[in-house]
Amino acid sequence: MGALRVGAVIAAAGFSRRMRGWGNKQLLPLGDRSVLAHTLQAFEDTPEIREIVIVVRGADKESYEEALSGPRSFSKASVLVEGGPRRQDSVRKGLEALSTSCEVVLVHDGARPLVTPELISRVAAAAAEWGAAVPALEVADTVKRVDEGRRITATVPREGLWLVQTPQGFRRGVLEEAFRAAAEQGLEVTDEAGLVEASGGQVRVIEGLADNFKITTPGDLAAAEGILAKRRAGGGSERPRAEHLGTGRQRTGCLGMRMRTGFGYDVHRLVPGCPLILGGETIPFPLGLEGHSDADVLIHAVMDALLGAAALGDIGLHFPDSDARWKDARSLDLLAGVAALVAGAGYEVANVDGVVVAQQPRLAPYRDRMAANIGRALGIPAGDVGVKATTTEGLGFTGAGEGIAAYAVCLLEGKPGI
Numbered sequence: 001m002g003a004l005r006v007g008a009v010i011a012a013a014g015f016s017r018r019m020r021g022w023g024n025k026q027l028l029p030l031g032d033r034s035v036l037a038h039t040l041q042a043f044e045d046t047p048e049i050r051e052i053v054i055v056v057r058g059a060d061k062e063s064y065e066e067a068l069s070g071p072r073s074f075s076k077a078s079v080l081v082e083g084g085p086r087r088q089d090s091v092r093k094g095l096e097a098l099s100t101s102c103e104v105v106l107v108h109d110g111a112r113p114l115v116t117p118e119l120i121s122r123v124a125a126a127a128a129e130w131g132a133a134v135p136a137l138e139v140a141d142t143v144k145r146v147d148e149g150r151r152i153t154a155t156v157p158r159e160g161l162w163l164v165q166t167p168q169g170f171r172r173g174v175l176e177e178a179f180r181a182a183a184e185q186g187l188e189v190t191d192e193a194g195l196v197e198a199s200g201g202q203v204r205v206i207e208g209l210a211d212n213f214k215i216t217t218p219g220d221l222a223a224a225e226g227i228l229a230k231r232r233a234g235g236g237s238e239r240p241r242a243e244h245l246g247t248g249r250q251r252t253g254c255l256g257m258r259m260r261t262g263f264g265y266d267v268h269r270l271v272p273g274c275p276l277i278l279g280g281e282t283i284p285f286p287l288g289l290e291g292h293s294d295a296d297v298l299i300h301a302v303m304d305a306l307l308g309a310a311a312l313g314d315i316g317l318h319f320p321d322s323d324a325r326w327k328d329a330r331s332l333d334l335l336a337g338v339a340a341l342v343a344g345a346g347y348e349v350a351n352v353d354g355v356v357v358a359q360q361p362r363l364a365p366y367r368d369r370m371a372a373n374i375g376r377a378l379g380i381p382a383g384d385v386g387v388k389a390t391t392t393e394g395l396g397f398t399g400a401g402e403g404i405a406a407y408a409v410c411l412l413e414g415k416p417g418i
Contacts, residue, residue: 006048006124007102008167009094012036012064012110013057013083024060025215026110031228035215036064038113038228040074043106046117048124051102052077054110055094091192092179095172104128105175107192108167111215114227119209120167126206127169132196134169135208136162165208168192174201219333219377225340226379230348258414260347262309266300267405278356278363278404279370279387280332280377285361289404292321296331298354298387301408302374303331303338305352309412310345335377347412349378353386354408357398363389 012026026036033041036054043049054077056064064080081097083090091107098105104127108115119135126133139161145154170178174196181187181199189195193203211227213220270276274288279298289295303315312318318341319326319334326334342349352374356363367387375382392399 004103005101006104007098008052008106010054010110013055013090035113036110042115046120053079053094053097055081055083055090058082106167106169114211123169130204131171131174132203134193136164136205137208219336222337222340226343229343260309260412262305262410264301264304264408266297268295269403280373281366293329297406299331301406305408305410310342332377339378347414350411350413351384352410355388357405359391
């Protein structure tokens, strides 16, 4: 890349609508720092980055100034710019605030705090060589097109499909030309690579990082906590992509490992007017489970098993039904939070096994999807998650169709001495 000067624009002017009232996600705590502070630290630690401009909402500017001051200030992040009504307006303002000596520009989402200096350096080098480059991951799952009623209308071939991340890197002239073309043609796109594509430019894709996801929901924040805990415990900063995506992982065996088991149980009443959600799947049925959250008994049983194995209390301790934050919460989000707590205690989830006790409906068609949902929330392969269903032959409250119960067991692995 030679002596090209690299600058970064951090886009942090979003509205955090999907955080369900938790506030500005960039300013939320993640470990011992804010989400944005983790993001900035990665760029601060990247030798190629010479200066950083942060684009924020005008209403939050004072909060950002306060958050970025103090003993953990960032020497390269010296400029705060008020954003515009759209992402591309905000990024354009950030670009204009960078010194003209910056010949390569990286644009990164402030809400992607798990980016690493290694990835930032690779994007910068690729942008300098090719003019425009983005990190991305190949699509591994089957892709469906769905209408407004959530009915599948088509299966989209996944060959050649990639999930694009940030930072996105550009030679400065390439990005400036793209903004000029967008203004002239009235273009509106969701990322900077889209601007370059629409203006006739070419963008190179490089291998991204599975951990480099965007904080969008409370569950994402909890998952990020778990990953940071693993990094602090010596798990490394660049996780193998296959492990994260649930396609398999390697273990060194149990020699020297500390093993913990846990058991969980939950039950909820069946009532009309509620959706039936089990294992993160919404199942067609005239009745649903009553509860403060989405009342997913299977997930709740798994959560209690994990918390018990790590000696961290129970669901009521961490997610009490007296707290309005958990009203109608997705249990899968709460499960991701429990995974973060378990990781913070020094343990990894080896496997979980659950059984749902219900007279109706028939759950066999949904078991694989339930296992996949639980695996994603815990960061383990679906093959390490067991989901079973049984009836009580018409006996008891489950047999009478008054409620549904679930049991779960789990195995945790921890390092010696933890």
